[in-house]
Amino acid sequence: MKWLYKAERKFGKYAISNLMKYIVILYVIGFALTMVMPEVYYTWLSLDIQKILQGQIWRLVTFLIQPPDSNIFFVLISVYLYYMIGTSLENAWGSFLFNLYFLMGIIFNILAVVIFYAITGLSYPIGIEYINQSLFFAFAAMYPNMQFTLFFLIPIKVKYLAWIYGALMGYQVISNVSLGIRTGQWIFIGVALTVVVAMANFLIFFLMTRNYKRISPAQMKRKAAFKREIHNAERSRGQAVYRDGRTVITRHKCAVCGRSELDDDNLEFRFCSKCNGNYEYCSDHLFTHTHVQ
DSSP states (O other): OHHHHHHHHHHGGGSOTTHHHHHHHHHHHHHHHHHHOTTHIIIIISOOHHHHHTTOTTHHHHGGGOOSOSSHHHHHHHHHHHHHHHHHHHHHHOHHHHHHHHHHHHHHHHHHHHHHHHHHSOOOOOOSHHHHHHHHHHHHHHSTTOEEEETTTEEEEHHHHHHHHHHHHHHHHHHHHHHHHHHOOHHHHHHHHHHHHHTHHHHHHHTSOTTGGGGOHHHHHHHHHHHHHHHHHHHHHOOOEEETTEEEOOSOBOTTTOOBTTTOTTOOEEEOSSSSSOOEEETTTTTTSOOOO
């Protein structure tokens, strides 16, 4: 996971804050378009690989405008649900990691339709279904004990819903593979691969990364709180250092040695969960300092 933190330091400033707000606006626009022109999405905007290969490259982006449902009541519920899920993930991970996760979902969805086309020679214009499901599974992994009200009547923890959806998705993959083997028709194998590849962003972030617990909500919450305190303190008391002929405000500072990111670009800083308060340490002192009680 070190590469993620290094990438965040270098490219974090380019991340889109509150990304999910713009995504749900796209959903609303897509719903309005389909109400006025029902065929416009699949005719001009969907992820149709054959049309993309013919030059309609805007489809690589415009497929995101697909509304989550055709019924306005369920659209409103979906917009609220996914906005809540997306903002919760962004608050836990930070804008950069959430942007990266969503971008990976887009890339793997595009890759999925390319693989399906390569296997079958047919276009399979999947929409936002798997991207939204990957958000839901990520949310369930981060907040497993949060309760939803199923059918507005039955309280159920989100982890159980995730297990149910995961089981159904697994059954879909296995049944299509089995059917493809029995009939010799590659289209069923292609459907199974499409599901797996489209969900690869979730698999990579949570099943194939050893240190995924390091981006737990508790740690990110401590980090965000500490950053807010540091930011407020810097603004109020003008904490700054003079480097290379200019005044620079540091973002990180070791509580033991006082080094910051300005002293060494390769220095990594972490917060200690055992200290009483928000104390940040460099990699040399993270495990050797005396805990503040």
